[in-house]
Amino acid sequence: MDGYSSNDISAVVEADRAHVWHHLSQHKPYEQVDPRVIIEGKGMRVWDARGKEHLDAVSGGVWTVNVGYGRESIANAVRDQLIKMNYFAGAAGSVPGARFAQRLIEKMPGLSRVYYSNSGSEANEKVYKMVRQIAHKHHGGKKWKILYRERDYHGTTIGTLATSGQAQRAAQYGPYPDGFVMVPHCLEYRKQWEVENYGLRAAEAIEEVILREGPDTVGCLVLEPVTAGGGVIVPPTGYWEKVQEICAKYDILLHIDEVVCGVGRTGTWFGYQHYGIKPDFVTMAKGVASGYAAISCTVTTEAVFALFKDDPTDPMSYFRDISTFGGCTAGPAAALENMRIIEDEGLLDNTTAMGARLMANLHALMDKHAVIGDVRGKGLFCGAELVADRGSKEALDEKRVQAVVADCMAQGVIIGATNRSVPGLNNTLCLSPALIATPDDIDQITDAIDQALTRVCG
Numbered sequence: 161m162d163g164y165s166s167n168d169i170s171a172v173v174e175a176d177r178a179h180v181w182h183h184l185s186q187h188k189p190y191e192q193v194d195p196r197v198i199i200e201g202k203g204m205r206v207w208d209a210r211g212k213e214h215l216d217a218v219s220g221g222v223w224t225v226n227v228g229y230g231r232e233s234i235a236n237a238v239r240d241q242l243i244k245m246n247y248f249a250g251a252a253g254s255v256p257g258a259r260f261a262q263r264l265i266e267k268m269p270g271l272s273r274v275y276y277s278n279s280g281s282e283a284n285e286k287v288y289k290m291v292r293q294i295a296h297k298h299h300g301g302k303k304w305k306i307l308y309r310e311r312d313y314h315g316t317t318i319g320t321l322a323t324s325g326q327a328q329r330a331a332q333y334g335p336y337p338d339g340f341v342m343v344p345h346c347l348e349y350r351k352q353w354e355v356e357n358y359g360l361r362a363a364e365a366i367e368e369v370i371l372r373e374g375p376d377t378v379g380c381l382v383l384e385p386v387t388a389g390g391g392v393i394v395p396p397t398g399y400w401e402k403v404q405e406i407c408a409k410y411d412i413l414l415h416i417d418e419v420v421c422g423v424g425r426t427g428t429w430f431g432y433q434h435y436g437i438k439p440d441f442v443t444m445a446k447g448v449a450s451g452y453a454a455i456s457c458t459v460t461t462e463a464v465f466a467l468f469k470d471d472p473t474d475p476m477s478y479f480r481d482i483s484t485f486g487g488c489t490a491g492p493a494a495a496l497e498n499m500r501i502i503e504d505e506g507l508l509d510n511t512t513a514m515g516a517r518l519m520a521n522l523h524a525l526m527d528k529h530a531v532i533g534d535v536r537g538k539g540l541f542c543g544a545e546l547v548a549d550r551g552s553k554e555a556l557d558e559k560r561v562q563a564v565v566a567d568c569m570a571q572g573v574i575i576g577a578t579n580r581s582v583p584g585l586n587n588t589l590c591l592s593p594a595l596i597a598t599p600d601d602i603d604q605i606t607d608a609i610d611q612a613l614t615r616v617c618g
Contacts, residue, residue: 169209173197184579201229204594204601206574214569217593217605218576219447223388223420223541226447227501228594234452234497241493250276250487260492263499264457267429270438273465275458276491277483280419280445281315283456284382287415287441288319289481290460291380294413294467297477303379303411307369310345311390311582314382314417323382326390328580343369343381347393349534349545350553350585359396367406375410380441385431388420389581391588392536392543400435413464415441419456420541423447424502424595427512427539434538440464448495455491507595514597515539521606528610531556531617540597544589544609546617555587560616564589567612573605 176195181187197209206216206229219225227234241256248254261274277283288306295304308314308323315321321329322336325345330336344352346362355361370378383403387393407414414437421431422444428434430442441464445456471477502508519537522544526532533547546556546564561577568575576590589609593601 169197169199173209201225203228203230204597205229213572215573215601215604217574217591219592219594220451221574221576222446223425223592224446224451226424226595227450227498227505227507228596231450231452231497231501233501234450234494237493237497238453238490241489245489247488249484250482252487254487254489254492256489256492256496260495260499263496264459268442268459270461271442271459272462273460275460275479276486277456277458278454278485278488279315279456280417280443281317281320282483283419283443283445283458284314284323284415284417285317285319286458286481286483287380287382287443288323290441290458290464290468290479291413291415293479294464295379298467299376299379302376305339305341305373305378305380307341307343307366307378307381307412309343309366309383309387311347311387311393312345312382312384312417313387313389313581314384314419326581327583328586329389341369341373341378345387345390345393346395346399347387347391348396349536357398359398359400360402362396363399363402363406366403367410370406370410370412375412378410378412380413380415381407382415382417384417385421385435385437386426386538386541388541389578389590391545391578391581391585392541392590394536394538395435400432400437404437413440415439415443418442418444419446420592421538423498424508424511425539425541425592427508427515429508431538448498449491450494450498452498453490453494454485454488455495502595505596510597511539511595514593514599514602515542517599517602518542518591518593518606521602525606525610525613529613529617531613537591540591540593540595542591544591546587546589555585556617558586561587561589563616564609564612567615568608571608571611573608575605575609 173194176197177190198206200207206214292304310325312325314323321333322340324330344365348358353361416432416439418430440461442459449455468479522535526535531546532544533550534545536543546561548554548556565575565577578586578588
């Protein structure tokens with residue numbers, strides 16, 4: 161950690177304590193202990209205000225810093241672009257905006273249009289607005305309902321919280337707008353039906369909701385390819401094929417939320433590409449520029465795009481939306497360099513290889529620690545669900561789960577856990593190291609979990 165004196169950092173910590181409202185944080189403890197302030201990052205590691213080094217196994221806390229810290233080439237690309245042209249509203253184009261859109265679409269066969277905005281919540285909200293406008297313009301006001309899945313999460317705005325499948329995320333922020341309807345989750349470990357083909361049955365449950373609501377009222381289904389904050393849930397075999405069939409059968413637009421899984425996290429450019437899905441909308445944010453600049457994208461097919469230009473004489477026919485910071489050029493400039501790094505350094509292949517190592521290590525821990533009830537994941541996006549009893553699958557008490565996280569932090573390894581998600585089931589350890597992770601990094605992460613489980617759970 162360089163460039164800061166102890167006096168400088170002490171003042172920063174006090175300024176933080178006095179004036180910063182942290183995300184996802186209860187601040188009462190900060191009256192007695194220092195808030196955490198991260199000073200510097202390099203590769204897979206970060207340093208806090210006390211100078212302590214940590215291996216970051218959650219890519220910036222929320223699955224974002226995919227290519228690691230300290231990438232000068234991204235910083236330089238952003239700097240050079242800002243000097244030349246920093247911003248103009250998205251009603252006009254920009255050089256990095258056009259170039260990144262072209263490069264992105266090359267990775268997404270069947271899709272053709274990129275709408276820029278600022279965050280994953282905003283990207284998802286754009287889809288909801290598009291679906292509602294399509295309903296008014298092309299379905300006589302019908303097909304306005306949007307289905308979402310239990311345990312999935314799509315953002316922090318009131319509109320996106322209306323599609324929160326995590327009750328604790330949405331609690332106390334309602335009432336919510338009408339027309340958002342939940343379908344059952346697909347986590348086989350906590351299965352809702354005793355059947356042989358669980359993936360098929362979980363998808364058929366979506367069809368049951370469609371028939372209950374009326375197919376002529378349902379316009380869109382939004383799903384994460386791998387559920388993130390709801391417990392790192394990889395859909396079972398047969399699920400996605402049936403979902404695609406159902407959407408085609410009832411003329412329902414399919415929206416895949418890749419805010420977490422997108423841009424390499426699961427070992428492909430996008431999580432949906434593991435499953436042969438043909439989406440109508442794909443949204444992304446976190447890993448698009450690895451946190452070096454704010455950017456999100458709502459990507460659509462040409463067929464969807466055409467619905468907003470079919471009658472140029474109608475002043476209400478186009479998508480009457482704007483995102484102020486969707487006009488920033490820093491985002492696409494950073495995203496272009498981020499994509500180059502992933503390609504040139506072979507990070508998709510590394511993600512697949514290191515993901516396999518991480519899953520193997522977690523399974524080994526499962527053999528050693530009865531407190532691990534299930535291990536799940538895809539690429540470098542993995543979870544371990546902790547239970548008090550394997551037979552009953554009773555969730556481990558949340559305080560003990562957080563004690564495991566805290567023990568790893570004390571060892572210098574930052575891991576995550578489901579947090580304010582599903583009542584009584586905030587019990588899954590979450591791991592998402594950067595795509596640059598090495599075998600030694602993976603082993604250090606799981607060794608820390610091993611020691612923490614031994615101390616906390618015996």
